[in-house]
Amino acid sequence: MTLTPSPPFHGSRLPLAHRLAQHGDRTALVTADGEISYRELARRVGGTARRLGTARRLVLLPGANTAEALVVHLAALSSGHPVLLVPGDHPEAVAALTAAYDPDVVVHPTAAGDGEWRIEERRAVSAHTLHPDLALLLSTSGSTGSPKLVRLSYANLQANAESIATYLGIRDTDRAATTLPMHYCYGLSVVHSHLLRGAGLVLTGLSVADSCFWDLFRAAGGTALAGVPYTFDLLDRVGFADMDLPRLRYVTQAGGRLDPDRVAHYAELGRRRGWDLFVMYGQTEATARMAYLPPELAADHPTAIGVPVPGGAFSLEPVDEPEDEAEDEAEDEGVGELVYRGPNVMLGYAHTAGDLALGRTVDALRTGDLARRTGHGLYEIVGRRGRFLKILGLRVDPQQVERTLARHGVRAFCSGDDHVLTVAAARRPGWDARRVRRRVTEECGLPPSAVDVHVLDELPRLPTGKPDYAKVRGLTRRTAPTAPGGAAGDGGLCALYATILDRTGVTPDDTFVGLGGDSLSYVEMSLRLEELLGHLPPDWHLTPIRELRQPPARSGARGRTLETSVALRAVAILCVVGSHIRLFEIRGGAHLLLAVAGFNFARFLLTSAERRARVRRTARSIGRIALPCMAWTAFALLVSDDYDLTNLLLLHNALAPQDMGPGIHLWFVEALVYILLATLALLALPVIDRLERRHPYGLPVALAGIGLLARYELVGLPDRTQITDAVTVFWLFALGWAAARARTVPQRLAVTVAALATVPGFFPGEPRRELFVMAGFVLLVWFPTLPSGPRLNRVAGLLAGSSLAIYLTHWQVYPVLDGVSKHLAFLVSLLFGIAYASAATRLTRRVCRMRPVLRRRAAPGDGTRVPGQGASGGPDGRRSAACGP
Secondary structure (H helix, E strand, O other): OOOOOOOOOOOOOOHHHHOHHHHOOOEEEEEOOEEEEHHHHHHHHHHHHHHHOOOOOOEEEEEOOOHHHHHHHHHHHHOOOOEEEEEOOOHHHHHHHHHHHOOOEEEEEOOOOOOOEEEEEOOOOOOOOOOOOEEEEEEOOOOOOOOOEEEEEHHHHHHHHHHHHHHHOOOOOOEEEOOOOOOOHHHHHHHHHHHHOOOEEEOOOOOOOOHHHHHHHHHHOOOEEEEOHHHHHHHHHOOHHHOOOOOOOEEEEOOOOOOHHHHHHHHHHHHHHOOEEEEEEOOHHHOOOOEEEOHHHHOOOOOOOEEEOOOOEEEEEOOOOOHHHOOOHHHOOOOEEEEEEOOOOOOEEEOOHHHHHOOOOOOOEEEEEEEEEOOOOOEEEEEEOOOOEEEOOEEEOHHHHHHHHHHOOOOEEEEEOOOOEEEEEEOEOOEOHHHHHHHHHHHHOOOHHHEEEEEEOOOOEOOOOOEOHHHHHHHHHOOOOOOOOOOOOOHHHHHHHHHHHOOOOOOOOOOOOOOOOOHHHHHHHHHHHHHHHOOOOOOHHHOOHHHHOOOOOOOOOOOOEEEHHHHHHHHHHHHHHHHHHOOOOOOOHHHHHHHHHHHHHHHHHOOOOOHHHHHHHHHHHHHHHHHHHHHHHHHHHHHOOOOOHHHHOOOHHHHOOOOOOHHHHHHHHHHHHHHHHHHHHHHOOHHHHHHHHHOOOHHHHHHHHHHHHHHOOOOOOOOOOOOOOHHHHHHHHHHHHHHHHOOOHHHHHHHHHHHHHHOOOOOOOOHHHHHHHHHHHHHHHHOOEEEOOHHHHHHHHHHHHOHHHHHHHHHHHHHHHHOOOHHHHHHHHHHHHHHHHHHHHHHHHHHHHHHHHHHHHHOOOOOOOOOOEOOOEOEOOOEOHHHOO
16 A cells, blocks of 8 residues: 655664664575575665654564564664564464554565565554554463563663673674574574674574474574573484584573573583583563573572673562461572563553553562572572462462472473362373372372372473463363364364374364374375365375365366375285285285385384384384284184294294294284384484484484395394394385485485395295385385375275284185185185274274273272373373373
């Protein structure tokens, strides 16, 4: 729209945003698309400032770690327009704040998703009275859309940036990664402080758990990382301690208390690796930072928040509360409420648009934290005033409960009201809801009925990584599990996931792998999903449900397809059964299935970010293979002489590798179980787990190389040269694993060449068998999907999903009908296996549903339900992990 020219605005503006050009051709931003100099950034900021005009208006900007969002932010601040910075990834919060504050200008990312931003000018002159000092409005409540905002001035922003740049010693050669969202005051302070000094920003929205983040960080020569406590959990998981980061100078931590042991650990790690750890303390009301712990003191004083930032000062003021509610900590000499004064203290709060006209209403910031000053002149937080609960007349400090559980190795977030203490505890072996509750009641003196415990796979967090205490409180308010499919707009998909995975409480944010899906349930899900969507999105098993509704990347008519791994499983089991019956001779199906097993192992069991979760999933997968086999073998022992006790215990191939009688029939299952057990033992070692994360393709390639030593009899393994032995066939599994991890054409070529070079000669005198396995490898590596049709998909899905059961049972089924008709024996063997697979699945689900009932009957209770368990026995109604996915 065309705006009527207005008189120039001569009020305040942010110096660091207005003086970008003074840094010349230095690199300002490093993105995945290239570098942007300060001169170019200043040009873009100036152009956008001219688009915003000279009439001072309120600009609503969805925060995002992109060059486009940063340009708009700097343009507004450099030309005097107050910015309402909102969470860009939460449209509900954007809508709520838009309604509450009626901004004059709203900035939108374009629907095309091409990186361009659209500036919607809703009016030429502001509808509000805007105080001359008002520069920025930030939320303190994460993504809730609460209308309570912090009002920050230009002086606040400049003083905070200068203070941080001073104590961190930021240089113009530094390059800091945007590991936190821009709409979060901590993340924004990283941006401002580095732009102030002419340093570079590695601008990205990638998580530190993403290997692409580290590729970008290294390529950019990153020198600085910032994180909240959860970030350090992710760093542990990705093997940060062993990473080669030669230019890293400092790591900063804020956004919540980091456990003192971990502070000491990271301080020592930094000392060894040549970088500094800065533990910091702050609040949005202080524009970000109030205190920092000098790195040289972190290892010896890990409980301290440190000293005030340059320009700021602390005081400890007495806690003024009724005697019966006095803080226990305040009884200690020298403990009081921590109060901060400095040029970065906010102007005050805004609750409505009318508050935008207010000037300074706050001079000192009462933090709400109880603190003391140590003998070394450092400040230390000892408690929190605002989070205390009073339940049944007892005063409860949720933060103290969290610390108590942490001492026992249980991570937890605690909240509640005047009736109940709600505890969200991270799942940990040996700690169920009853044990956590017992520990909490012993600590607090509360009765068990007043403590509601929910054991979760992931603790609820805000987008910033901070604890989401509102969601913790909501766990208690939830009177029943969310109905499958009840999520907004994604009901059909949520219901489908809930049905196939036997889950309740499925939400649009869940993924197939996150819900515990594995290679067996994957088959049915992929086929049903392809039917429902009309296409199968790439990496759908790792994609949140809400994103699956998006149309395929290329429009136009497309035929139905079938995933190659599913097709290979179906074809392989047909060949196995048909060849055994001698209806036809196409051998090699079982060995191809080993490669597919390795392929699926990498896709489903190695996707978890946590080592223990990987181990747990692998153990469950072994159980899902071994237990049906043992059950069927026990039945076969009663009706035939094919097997003996070694088969029942899956030890035949290990104890009698040269026995080629009927007992060898189950070699495939035994080999697969042995391979998975060996892999489980490897991944249980932290060093191997870190190695796999750093080299997801290199590790399986190396393992395949080790396996080839046995394949070519280059190591002394007596009686271990049979093609049915786990040691001898391991390389096939490892190559399938490597195929799943191959991301580039050279990597795919390497896996293909390895398969084509090593399969020949493995089956002496059987070139067709070798050709069959090699052809399967080529398809697995190069063709994610194959052309198909609806009916063919359904048949392939039934066969692939029942392949293990068909393999187990056909040995006893086809001999009964072999003399009558080989075709009939073939057909009945397939149908019987499918029926056995279906019955086993139903039985497993029934047992899973009975587990919480049995636990409640067996447990000596207090008349209350076991918190955190829904109808299916897991946290929030999800099925217990012990039952398998």
